Amino acid sequence: MVNMEWAIDFAGLWKRTPVKTKLLLLPEPQIDVARDKAAQISIELGATHLLFLDSDVHPPKDAIAKLMAHKLPIVSALYARRQNPSWNQMLRRSGDGFRFTPIEEGTYEPGSLVECDAVGFGCVLIETHVFKTMERPWFRWSEYYAIGGISEDFNFCMKAKQSGFKIIVDTSIVCKHSGLIKWLPSKEKTLFEYSKVSGIIDV
Numbered sequence: 401m402v403n404m405e406w407a408i409d410f411a412g413l414w415k416r417t418p419v420k421t422k423l424l425l426l427p428e429p430q431i432d433v434a435r436d437k438a439a440q441i442s443i444e445l446g447a448t449h450l451l452f453l454d455s456d457v458h459p460p461k462d463a464i465a466k467l468m469a470h471k472l473p474i475v476s477a478l479y480a481r482r483q484n485p486s487w488n489q490m491l492r493r494s495g496d497g498f499r500f501t502p503i504e505e506g507t508y509e510p511g512s513l514v515e516c517d518a519v520g521f522g523c524v525l526i527e528t529h530v531f532k533t534m535e536r537p538w539f540r541w542s543e544y545y546a547i548g549g550i551s552e553d554f555n556f557c558m559k560a561k562q563s564g565f566k567i568i569v570d571t572s573i574v575c576k577h578s579g580l581i582k583w584l585p586s587k588e589k590t591l592f593e594y595s596k597v598s599g600i601i602d603v
Contacts, residue, residue: 402455406578410453412461418468422447432541432552435521439531439538450526456482457522458576466573467525470513473565474557476524477573489520489577490569491554498550511572519567521553523575534563 402410414423424441428434435452442450451464459477467475480486491500500518508514531538539556542549550558557567 403578406455406458409458409461413453413459413463416461417464430541432537432539432555435539435552435556436537439526439528440536442528443531447528450528450531452521452524452526454522456578458578459523460573460575463523463573463575464525466570470568470570472568473527473530474524474560475513475568475570476519477522477575478569478571479520479522479575479577481520482577486577489522490514490516490571491518493517498554500554508571514569514571516567516569517561518554518557519569520551521556522577523573524553530560530563530565533565534559 414421422445424438426434426437428437438452439450449468451467453459457479463477467477476490478488478490480488487502488504490503492503493499494501503514503516538559539552541552542555561567
């Protein structure tokens with residue numbers, strides 16, 4: 401189930417999608433299995449791109465057009481994790497293990513393309529040929545299940561980089577990440593806004 405504010409934001413995004421774009425909903429409780437199935441289905445449909453959009457991430461209306469315009473194998477919008485303390489879901493690997501460090505504001509040019517080692521998959525566009533190059537499973541969730549385990553999105557990013565692909569973030573596409581409040585990418589840990597929907601909405 402999604403909240404009303406996300407539904408409104410999605411309607412504005414969907415209104416601006418390219419012709420022949422298809423919407424895929426998968427009732428799969430395991431996130432790594434769901435993402436793996438989505439990738440396989442996109443290949444079977446002959447799709448050129450697959451956009452992963454989480455139901456708690458609010459992208460701007462032109463996010464898809466801007467991501468596609470880059471013509472990059474893997475490119476993500478910028479957003480922050482929704483827990484406190486909040487930090488950017490744009491990270492660099494620390495050492496040889498599964499530890500990652502956020503790339504904070506002030507260390508990159510705002511609005512630029514930034515190469516990193518891992519991103520959250522809240523709003524990321526992937527060209528389907530990437531999946532054809534890599535072995536399945538493309539996604540595997542091991543966080544909390546094993547020492548040094550990681551989430552399925554970071555797991556994919558590590559495999560993609562091993563296959564020679566770069567992970568790029570367009571920092572001009574800033575998304576909000578919602579819970580009871582919507583966290584915004586910022587070096588300030590208190591930057592957020594409360595959800596608010598009222599009146600007539602134009603999407």
